[in-house]
Amino acid sequence: MEAAAAAAAAAAAAAAAGGGCGSGPPPLLLSEGEQQCYSELFARCAGAAGGGPGSGPPEAARVAPGTATAAAGPVADLFRASQLPAETLHQITELCGAKRVGYFGPTQFYIALKLIAAAQSGLPVRIESIKCELPLPRFMMSKNDGEIRFGNPAELHGTKVQIPYLTTEKNSFKRMDDEDKQQETQSPTMSPLASPPSSPPHYQRVPLSHGYSKLRSSAEQMHPAPYEARQPLVQPEGSSSGGPGTKPLRHQASLIRSFSVERELQDNSSYPDEPWRITEEQREYYVNQFRSLQPDPSSFISGSVAKNFFTKSKLSIPELSYIWELSDADCDGALTLPEFCAAFHLIVARKNGYPLPEGLPPTLQPEYLQAAFPKPKWDCQLFDSYSESLPANQQPRDLNRMETSVKDMADLPVPNQDVTSDDKQALKSTINEALPKDVSEDPATPKDSNSLKARPRSRSYSSTSIEEAMKRGEDPPTPPPRPQKTHSRASSLDLNKVFQPSVPATKSGLLPPPPALPPRPCPSQSEQVSEAELLPQLSRAPSQAAESSPAKKDVLYSQPPSKPIRRKFRPENQATENQEPSTAASGPASAATMKPHPTVQKQSSKQKKAIQTAIRKNKEANAVLARLNSELQQQLKEVHQERIALENQLEQLRPVTVL
């Protein structure tokens, strides 16, 4: 019975297709069988959209019963059922004109079907392809009108939206293969059924994906095409399905991107849950944070200390409570180092919008963490991060410095600034967005620190260090660096290095100064050479505290100029690093030292000035703080006296009231 109506519709539609597209795609010539099949499909899509028994999606309701448009949902479903890759479908959608007009009218639909047939026959997706005789397009789908939207239930996961969609896959977070990506593209059809997720996670996820895409755009080779294909595919559907559809669709795109990037990040995993795998840089960062709370890495952090620390992350208390439950495996109210790393990582992930898992993922179990990351070895980890993007290489330097400057007041602002001005992976970057709301007292100073001179930086540091010291207990932990387009992180790195001389004097016994940091790989230099140079360097550096620190200063001080200049300096860095340890220690192993000494001397004099100014600033800060302290003591005395006076009064009054 549907055939009769379909035939009538087919006649009308064919006429419309034949006659009505002046500016649209070229007129279609459909054979008899094609006409029937297409009209049937169109009627199904339109029928499912308009006349579905209450199970239609919201955008279907928007389709007025009189118009003959197929809703994007069933159409998209249908297209996916054709089992063509997403890019092809995207091309088809564009070509048939649906994207342009914003809906799938009969014309567009038929053209699209013809293109699908062409693609399935192996022809390129072009307007010309549809001119020739083609077999009917094949669709793998169930034949129920009402359920056409749901397609293959095994693939589409019910009424859940993106976040729960991901959790319905095997583990909470599945490796994104291409098949998965295809499945992901199917899920947007489900999204209109469920309410879109709350907006804050959406917005959080978008920066994540943007950060990732920005950072990884140069690095990733495999994913740009699918991403672009997916996003435009998402958009025409979004435009045609309207509001409820778009948000989750964008979610989807961003999530897809983020997860694929995550997979790229952690390709060596044997576990399916990449977001829960702690990378080297993250690990070091967490360890440093742990050390800032508790100097002994083998003991644990008490509950109250950890509470204060994690509260700074601005997550809600129930969430923090849940994270604690997950991470405190032995439920002793204290966090050992692996537990702390797990908790921190969960917080980071939550900040980035990943929902919290039901149970502790295997990669975050304390045993796993302890086995995977024994006592941090700076050398190896620095090299591990060698091949990562630029920011990643900076991270070890930051962490090295943060390690030594833990308790020092003046250094408190330093990590903040480091971090805020550093280029890092997006995972950490979003922490920046959340955590350093407390670093609000430094809004100007990160900008200052981004300047390339050492002096303005030290000035800014001293001005903030007072506030830092005052709010010492409440400052957020140094957030992971945030990705910024400007590679100004070097400046703050330098400042850290500049500050360092004041530190080792006070706590020489605490930790050895960090080893000389490897310069970033420069395309002009062979990486093997630099690695080879660094290896002996780094092994010697820990043993030579005094010599390596000037070397490091050289390395880092040359960082402040912008990136191209940094590259130029790199050979000099390497040269200086090579020269100084080599002169101090036994003969150098490297042969690629290039630059001569004059640059070294210039740098060292600059550094001396910077150090002196920094020392001066620190002294000023100390003086201010001492004054503040005395004032507060004074106030405390006064308050005490008031209290005593009040108590006396109370005593006097009391006999009266008793009577």
Added chain:
Amino acid sequence: MAVCIAVIAKENYPLYIRSTPTENELKFHYMVHTSLDVVDEKISAMGKALVDQRELYLGLLYPTEDYKVYGYVTNSKVKFVMVVDSSNTALRDNEIRSMFRKLHNSYTDVMCNPFYNPGDRIQAFDNMVTSMMIQVC
């Protein structure tokens, strides 16, 4: 099996109460509430000198037609009350004790969480309690 489990704070307000939703939950709430009197009786009956020796497990507080109510007090006067179906005759005292012990352990775990403020409602019990409720059903 246990049809209702409740954790009552020292000041006798509920920190956590959960019952199998087969029946009118209000009835269970009421039973737990009335059982508090019995708990207080039992605690005070020990005498203040015996606080150290007071056993934590209070045993059967009172039986009703369909249900039996068992009680357990911690040293910080936090009470656990469990309502058990009378038709479940296979349930022995030891099992009840072990259930209370598990409850107590989970409660201490919740306490250990620094983000938990004593006196708040407890959110973390559900998994364990569900397992208890379904265990022998």
